[in-house]
Amino acid sequence: MELLPQALTDGILLGGIYITIAIAFSLTYGVMHVIDFAVGEWIMFGAFTGYYLNKWTGLDPFIFLPVIFVIYFGVGYLVQPVIHRVLSGTKGNPFLMGLVFTFGLAIMFRGLALTAFGFYSNSIPSAFSEGSFNLESIGLTVTIPTVRLMGLAYAVAITLILHYLLKKTNFGLGVRALAQHKDAAGLMGVNAKRTGSYVYGIYVGISAMTGVLLGCILSIGAQMGNEYTIFAFFVVVLAGMGYLAGVPWAALLLGLVQSIFMIYFNPSHTLLAVFVILYIILLISPRGLFGKGV
Amino acid sequence: MTEPILKVNSVTKCFGGLTAVDDVSFSVEKGEIVGLIGPNGAGKTTLFNVISGYYAPTKGSVVFQGNDISGKPPYHLAGVGIGRTFQVVKPFAGLTVLENVTIASFLKHPKKADAERHAWQVLETTGLADRAHLSAAGLTLAGRKRLEISKALALDPSFLLLDEVVAGLNPTEADRTVELIMKLKAQGLTILIVEHIMRVIMNISDRLVVLNFGKKIAEGTPAEVSSDPHVVQAYFGEEAA
């Protein structure tokens, strides 16, 4: 039991990482109804951009986060019209087409990254990855790595900002309207094209920033995307697809399951446990933990 | 007099806190057309969904040809002879009109060739035969409504639930649909129909059941019902009175 506080802490911090991976992804699904298979690749591109910026300037990668957001916001903004075109096709099954389209993008991006960045793994150095906090002063044997705490703080900040944007601003109202009925949203004065591009830009931007963070906490590599794509999907499904408010809870749950399983059970069954739990939850509640997915 | 073909016994259907259908009872005799009317949101479609097996009643029961069918799944009810249409038309958009109807024909005609033959007959009856090979998605609203009826008919049902099959049609189209309904009645089908267009419902119904806020507020011949002050107040408004 001595380990429990640490287990919970680790789980929450891991959950924080999952939040960052999944939250913007959930937003694009909610608005554009596209399951973006390339989510991991956006993360990967962001990570490498952070890596090179750090290498060239020697500055701490955290300083670049806004720069990276801006760059990738622009990328997303430009890519969105193509996805829009796929999704608004009248032939075939647009949902599936969107999925397969981004699947193709992901393969292509992986190939490009291997060509451009090589096949070695790497890591982004940051001043924050040095230290950690100790809660021994309040009688708990808990260590909190600074960089992971930053990750959690980033996750919370992004969540709050997105929440505010969607629920409290007129822009958010338009986004939600667009998510549910494109034509009707247009009739209400929502510029579907531009709003869609903003949303996709925000998503790509956030994902890219997440990549930098993951590069500081874990590692980076041209093929890193796939694993994160899986977790993005799982968190979002667990949360209920497109249900943003569910994402933090689903992510935390996933993090805690992993942490507790690694500590108290056979670690080699950790992923098995994650998949089985996801599966069971979907059985009980087919539209995510809160039954509010679309 | 014989046993009624359908008996609705104190059916209540709640959605969370909302009682959409509240303790409604009535019955339908074999061979009649009963109209179900009531203001928007009165619970007509909900009641249809209960009768056709899409919702299990919260309370009460539905008895069809002497058997309690409450809570039985829709495909089971289709098997015992209940056909229905949907207020929001639901063609199988990727398939042709003929295929749409053939699918329903499989119920009584398991062989594909037989089912297709049967589907052609149905389409002749409903006047869609000339559009049999078109994609169902390409039909006009009138066409779709007719396709809805065709699909229900292809089940060879003894009892038909029609949910606003005339709404949205122009007078000529509406007349043709009314004709069709009367023809089906003549063939011995029992029909429960929801419709807001008075000149249609008043003309074709043998009896009317009126719902308001989920409750049955009146039942009787069109003449009786239209002179009922509750119904006038809740449904027709002053003008029709």
Add this chain to the structure above:
Amino acid sequence: MKTSRGAAILAIITAALLILPLVMHDTFVLRVLTEGIMWIGLAIAFDVIAGYTGYLNFGHGAFFGIGAYTIGILMMQAHLPFWVALPLGGVAAALTALIAGIPTLRLKGAYFAIATWALSRAIQQLALNVEFTGGPDGMRLEAFLNPLFFYYLMLITVGAIFLVLWYLLERAPFGLKLKAIREDEEGAKALGLNPTMLKMQSFILSAIPTGILGGIYAYWITFIDPSSTLGDLVSDQAVVMVVFGGMGTLFGPALGAILIFAFKTIFWAYLSDFQLLYLIILGALIAISVIFIPNGLWGTLVKRKAVARPQEKPEPASEPAALSAVAVPEEGN
């Protein structure tokens, strides 16, 4: 391809494939053909659930892996002969489909896709963590490297799969019923169809051939391990082949399988120095085909023909009265 001409072309291709090894002794070409035929089988089996029934199974590879492992375990540990083990591979896949299908087939759209993906990952993790599969080391089967044997076995198996599926899906009512489920599950209920049952049948129908092909694969390649047989490869390829070829038909996926596999093989064999370029091109190809031929190659070809047929004048659609969005041409152009 309803015409007799289509049947004739098919017969000629089949005959050519049957006599080919008698005139050509290149074992590498035989191997490539064997694998190509396997992919045709995998793609059409995948299309049963994905194209006809509308449930995108991202865990299709799990059936393949289960089949492979069943044959591996039965042959190497229970010492059963191949011919006894092979059908059991299909049975194992069917059982998996049954158990997995009960809960997952209740899910819709993306949820189903991701739940099946999760499930296949879970099965992969299971194989990594239990003893009798050999864990991460995988499992080696007795080497029986007879190219002719595997070529004919694959050809006949896939041929049989094709015929059975063709009969069930294109000739018998079953296929049309599945399509009804795909188009509108709720509406189908009112017409006497039991979606739960039909979906399960189609899931199992998709699983059995996949499991059998997995079994043949295991015996043929002689080595299976969790990352190659239970990984995403089969599912990913199947999706790409089916979408590229055209969903909801049998010829589409077959065509997609042939073209994608040929592209892949040619690149692999003769442009080996450009493997990364291959990824880039494949990715771009998928993305572009989705934009320009959303109905897949076969769908597009057949459509062309239909439009050219004069007697049917398509009637324009009117707006549905429902809340459903109907796509409208781009604003401002």
Add this chain to the structure above:
Amino acid sequence: EQRNFYKIGVITELSGDLVTGGNITKRGYDLWAQEVNAKGGIEVQGKKYQVKLVYADAQSNPAAGAAAAERLITQEKVDFILGPYSSGVTLAVAPVVDKYKVPMITGSAESPLIWKNKFKYTFGTIPPINFTGATSIKTLTELKPAPKTIAIIGSNDAFSKATAEAYKSAAEKAKLKIVKFSIVPSGQDMTPLLSAVRSMKPDVIAFGGHDEEHVKFVKALKQIGYTPKALLMHCGITDKAFTDAVGKDGEQIFGTTCWTGTAKTKSKVLWPTASAYAAASQKAFKNPGDYTQGGCSAAGIAFQTALQKVGAKPGMDEAMRAKLVQALEQIDVQTFYGRVKFATSGEFYHANVGLDPLTIQIQNGQIKTVGPKASVEAAAQYPMKEWKSR
């Protein structure tokens, strides 16, 4: 077929999950071919023959590996084959080369499984991990003050798990107390597990994994702030990319290998010493090369030696290839990589058992051999410096 050059098939993972390892093997094979050709070729019976490598991508997939073997043998008609990076692909390729009786040497695959299967035509220049693993544990136990407890973690893939198991059995023999032995799913964040490990305060932590996992592992340990007295990884850390990725955090990490760029080897074939090889590699790839790459180059040298021994000219027939295999079984040659000698029986059948496993440590960014005694270049630094005070 008449040719005036050797046509050599290379089957390795140039795409897919194992692309990193596959490309390292490619460098090794390429460097060998380049060097041979620069010297005018392989001299057999007074005539020099150039070598030409024909690559086939195994796509990290056994089936593609088998197909590659079939193609290289039947279509390209290669004389012999240089083999894959991973054990999985090797296991699918080996039966095919056996069937066609074409010899193959893999410069990399080091899972014990291959050799247990006793494929007649398959050889390997890197000793299996259960052969090498014990050495570094032994080196560690000889340090002062001797470590008493160890936690062993392995990633759940064939090679890493075998590594962890090798460490485990060596630790048991060395009477180290194993406080934790865990296999973890590949690619996952191991922080929670390491938190649990930390609470047991083991003196040594040993980890078997692949390149990306090594980076994650070090960072996770650092983040939770636990510095064991010794941290033992495996060969992957000998690649320059590892030190590039983790920088000063890589300092003082121990590894197991059987070759480094500073190994005291002497050879008459191609590169005279390990450092000459490292220099050549640095020139060609801006990377001195690690033991996998070296093993691959050594595979070429092994073939080269055997070819000369039996006088096999390009365009060998089956009988000649059988002779080549015999020659391979007999060779005992000193290379820049060390001694190459393949076992001809037992659990290491056809694996190279001529090498002495080394314990290495990263010191000032350099790979230094710290054990066994005969090979020591520098004293082991022990215990490890706290992460914080670096």
Add this chain to the structure above:
Amino acid sequence: MNLLDVNGISVNYGDIQALWNISFSVAKGQLVALIGANGAGKTTTLKALCGLIPTANGTIHYDGTQVTGMPVHKVVDLGITLVPEGRQLFPKMTVEENLLVGAYLKRAHGKRQQTLKRIYEIFPRLEERRTQTAETLSGGEQQMVAIGRALMQDPQVIMFDEPSLGLAPIMVQEVFKVIQELHKAGLTIFLVEQNVHQTLKVADYCYVMENGRIVGQGTGTDLEADASIREAYLGF
């Protein structure tokens, strides 16, 4: 002065031409109706007017501004709005949120609380259901939300596409009453209806459409007197 001027527009759906050189105009403050059989092209006309579909030729002027080819969100910003066929609500949003989206435009945003209050006065039923999601509303309730949502935009012109479709007689009257009230309050109204009786009664001016063309026009009384119109559209 004409607020809305449509001059010779045509619309194609792929190969099919749905509108053929349609011209008409709506003067400020008027209630103008467009009637016609199923598939005549009424909905298409409305969509073309607000920029939901592109026109092949012809021009549309609103209040002197050329709006042809303008994207829908710009058109509505000029003060013209549509209550679409089939309501097209935001199904997962609550009634109140649906209404608030109506005030998305900057010019409507400021006074949205006032407008909301007014709408609840017109449709008390909506206030009862304000937290219910739109998809669970009955047809009539949905129609009320759709009208309310359009009013939230504070438009000058409202176009209705078959607002009485699927409504109970009492609701039909209700809807017509609302339309007339809006008209009285000074709004310009363009009404597409199948309910010809009622429509002719309330309309200042009326156009009749058939197969994508305008085939007749006149005041309500004119048209009611026209035998061919009677036969084709009044039925029974």
